[in-house]
Amino acid sequence: MMERTLVLLKPCTLQRGLVGEIISIFEKKGLHLCGMKMMQLDDAILNEHYAHLAQRPFFQRVKSSMEAAPIIAMCLEGVEAVTAVHALAGPTNGRNAPAGTIRGNYCMSCQENIVHTSDSHETATIEIKRFFRPEELYDWHPATFDYLYANDEY
Ligand SMILES: Nc1ncnc2c1ncn2[C@@H]1O[C@@H]2COP(=O)(O)O[C@H]2[C@H]1O
Numbered sequence: 001m002m003e004r005t006l007v008l009l010k011p012c013t014l015q016r017g018l019v020g021e022i023i024s025i026f027e028k029k030g031l032h033l034c035g036m037k038m039m040q041l042d043d044a045i046l047n048e049h050y051a052h053l054a055q056r057p058f059f060q061r062v063k064s065s066m067e068a069a070p071i072i073a074m075c076l077e078g079v080e081a082v083t084a085v086h087a088l089a090g091p092t093n094g095r096n097a098p099a100g101t102i103r104g105n106y107c108m109s110c111q112e113n114i115v116h117t118s119d120s121h122e123t124a125t126i127e128i129k130r131f132f133r134p135e136e137l138y139d140w141h142p143a144t145f146d147y148l149y150a151n152d153e154y
Pocket of ligand 1: 062
């Protein structure tokens, strides 16, 4: 099933000059961009985005870290994109994320862990709406589609 999912490149990724490299990983995998923009996040959007963490001791730290510099928000599309992108990101803590995943390859932190990715189809739908207006998302068919998914049943 063709799906869309949300990726945020966190402030640490901009600070470390890794934006192009991380976008390239998703592109090389075969996911295509439907929308992308730079944003400065504030408490209002972060209180909503991380509402499920509000009672956790690290909630303020997460918010400060996400407000420390701009982020890049991306909407990526592909067959089963939510699972594919979430798996590429790897487990939250970079220190024990497997080599080969983005977090496993690029970070040593639980907080400064390069990307946020939607963890389910339902969450992706909500998160894409949170970060993008409908007119900021583009429907297009990648010319490589048949090479990416040739003969697959989905
Ligand atoms: N101990 C922790 N457990 C889980 N998430 C944490 C922890 N400390 C900080 N975080 C941050 O909270 C974020 C929640 O979802 P993210 O995928 O954006 O990545 C997570 C981390 O950046």
